[in-house]
Amino acid sequence: MQQIARSVALAFNNLPRPHRVILGSLTVVTLAVAVWRPPFYHHQEPTDVTGTIVRNIESDTDRLRTMLPEASEPIDQSTPAPEDDVPPDTPEDNDVPTTRDYTVSSGDTLSSVLNQYGIDLQDINALVASDKDLRNLNVGQNLSWSLNTEGQLQSLSWEISRRETRNYERDARSGFTMTPSVQKGVWQDTVLQGAVKGSFGASVQKAGLSPAEASAVVKALQWQMDFRKLRAGDKFSILLSRENLDGKSMQSQLLGVRLRSGGKDYYAFRADDGKYYDRSGSGLARGFMRFPTVKQYRVSSGFNPRRLNPVTGRIAPHRGVDFALPIGTPVLAVGDGEVMVAKNGGAAGNYIALRHGRQYMTRYMHLSRLLVKPGQKIKRGDRIALSGNTGRSTGPHLHFEVWINNQAVNPLTARLPEMEGLSGKSRKAYLAQVNDWQSRLTLN
Missing domain, CATH: 3.10.450.350 (Nuclear Transport Factor 2; Chain: A,)
Incomplete structure (x- = not known):
């Protein structure tokens, strides 16, 4: 019997996700019908029978919901944005720019940069169609863009060099019009x-x-x-x-x-790559881990700014990634930083928000136990919590978010800081330039 059960489970897991959803839904309906008792099978008063029927259906439906493939996905992700629950460093931080800025690094493409911020591939292709040179981004160049009220890409600026900038604006046909700008100052x-x-x-x-x-x-x-x-x-x-x-x-x-x-x-x-280093050419950014756990777990629900919630049926942004893991699994800080929030957040359950530098923030939700307190300094790899199933959640999982400049990005594809430094000819040229610049930085 156990061998048959294992075979059935293996076959179910190998099915495509849509087929698993349909099969799981049919299973729930079948079991709900099986436990239902029509009125004429009960020798009770009609009023009492009705109450019994309603209670049985509600109880069994809630219990059977956890059997669905989406069991580890949250019912509702209406949690506050970081700017709502994390205090700013200084008063002027309230002036958050409406555009997003990005400096091109080695290996970046237009698609990899914009995709991590949830911008549709259709808009990325429309940009490239307006200017095929966008396929050839160079290290150190700057990109900045803004979204419209519907969350779509409205405009993009590509700073090719100090003198040349190309601006792209969405047109009435959902394409983009490019306007070059050459400075001669x-x-x-x-x-x-x-x-x-x-x-x-x-x-x-x-x-x-x-x-x-x-x-x-x-x-x-x-x-x-x-x-x-x-x-x-x-x-x-x-x-x-x-x-x-x-x-x-x-x-x-x-x-x-x-x-x-x-x-x-x-x-x-x-340096020439657009990044900042210390006097010896060592990188200033603290390195990040890609996953908040010792080992990698199955992703039960991915990052999706326009996700159709499988439980509520509403379109709502899923600003992070869900990892299906057992209750009590150690949750680790992915980078050095400071604990800004450690509390129960309603739909998010027990959750933690960490600030890493000024641009980066990570959040960890549905935890069973918090191991840190607000204001505490933490290092990359420190154990900060145990995973759980608190808040509005239908099964044990960890909801993990990464925010860059108050913008949620895909934790699995986002370009995160790495421990790095200059070497070879790049470092030699950098040090020669730094010697000149440092001599100018005098203090009165």
């Missing part, structure tokens, strides 16, 4: 100095930086510095390259920054 290096008084963002803007330039400085130093712990009088020196056209500053690029806090100097310098 004069680039000049500028050093701006100052001291912290109030928030860091307000202090550097008072020294002469624009809000965008201030944001670039914060991102360059985010892995070394907790900006909430800066003290009045801490000094900074910032090296910018700005393009001037007809007496106006058109665009700029952060080349290097020096920040002195608590008697210690912190540096970040830009």
Whole structure:
């Protein structure tokens, strides 16, 4: 009998997902009918019989739902966005840009970059159809884009070089129109100095930086510095390259920054690949693990910004990935960071939110036990919780999310920071440039 059961289970698991859903649904209906008792089989008063029938159907349906292939998927993912439950570092953080920015890294393609942010392949193909050069992105180039009210790609900007930018705008035919822009200004290096008084963002803007330039400085130093712990009088020196056209500053690029806090100097310098490194050419970003568990588990529900919930029948974004795993499985922090939230979140059950630097956040939901507290510093690989089935969940699983710049991305495909550094000729050229830049970053 056991051998027959194993054979049936193996055959069921080998079926395509749509077939498993249909077969599972038919099983539930069959079993529900089997346990149902029509009124004329009971020797009771009609009023009592009706109540019994209703209670039997509800109880058995809830119990049998866990037999479906979607048993490990949440009923409702109406959990708050990170900006709702995680406090900002400084007051100026409330000015969140409406566009998303990305610097092209080695191995990136237009499809791999936009797909991790949930942008439809149809829109990506429409972009390439408007400009086939988009197939040839180079390391260090910048992309920025915005979405319309329906969550579709509305516009994209491709900064090919300091001088050339191509802008793509959605048209009435759901295609994209490309408009080139070539700047012919004069680039000049500028050093701006100052001291912290109030928030860091307000202090550097008072020294002469624009809000965008201030944001670039914060991102360059985010892995070394907790900006909430800066003290009045801490000094900074910032090296910018700005393009001037007809007496106006058109665009700029952060080349290097020096920040002195608590008697210690912190540096970040830009390399040709668009990333920031320390004075020796070592990467500043802390490496991330791809999975929040010791081993990889089956994905029961993937990332989908326009997911049709199989239980509620409503279209709602599934902002993370569900891993089907037993209750009590250790859940690990995927990167160094700080615990911002550790509590019961209603539909999310027991959940944890971690902040990694300034751009990255991860969230872990439906946990059975929390092992960390808000404000606690954690390292990559630390055990932070045990998995469970709390909140609105139909089966044991871990719901895992990754957010970059307050935008949910696919945890399985997102380009996450890696421990890296320069080597060979790239490092030699970088160090030669850094020697010049560092000599300019003096402090008053």
